Amino acid sequence: AQSVTQLGSHVSVSEGALVLLRCNYSSSVPPYLFWYVQYPNQGLQLLLKYTTGATLVKGINGFEAEFKKSETSFHLTKPSAHMSDAAEYFCAVSGSNYGGSQGNLIFGKGTKLSVKP
C-alpha cells in the first residue's frame, strides 16, 4: 500500500527566499509522484509529476522536485518565492493496483505556504 507524509502543515517564507516543501512516500511498487497546488476557492492544479526517467522534474511557475529513491523523498523547491505562490500544496503518489494509473492518487495532508513581503 502507498502512503504520503508531508512534513509541516504550514510553511512561511519571505518573498525572494527559497521554498522547500517536504514529501516522503511509501510504496511497494515503483512510485508515480505528483505535486498539486490549490489556490483559494479553486480546484487542485498539477504542478509537476515524476513517472520514470530523469529524477529532477521541472514544473510550472518555477517549481521543481527531485525524486530520491534512497530517501523515499520527493521534495518540492523553488529558488525564489513570489507572493503569488501562497497556496496549499499537496504531494501525491499513485495508489492504483493497475501500475501507473494516475486516477487513484494517495494524497498527503497538504502544506499551506505563506509568503511574507
Next chain:
Amino acid sequence: EPEVTQTPSHQVTQMGQEVILRCVPISNHLYFYWYRQILGQKVEFLVSFYNNEISEKSEIFDDQFSVERPDGSNFTLKIRSTKLEDSAMYFCASSVQATNEKLFFGSGTQLSVL
C-alpha cells in the same frame, strides 16, 4: 484552459437525506473521478469511472454512494442517506487517459450535513 465545473459550490442537507453532487468534466475526457477532503484531513480517493462503469473504488465508497453519467456531459455522485461524517469538500476530476496523464480538478462542492 478548459475546466471541470462543479455545482453547487455549497450544499447543506439534513442527516438522512439524499444528495446529488454534479460535475461537468472536460468534454474530450474519458476518465472521471471523485475525491473528498474532510476538513483538516487528506484528500481521499473515492471512485474512478470509465466507459460507463466504475473502474476502481476505495473502501470509503460503500453502498451509500453511487456514480452516474446520465448524459454525455454530466457526472454525478449520489449519497443516498447522508451521515454527519459525510460533511466534506467533494472534488470531481477528469482526464483524457488513465495513465501518466494530468488530472483536471473542479473547484469542489462543500457538503455540510446537519
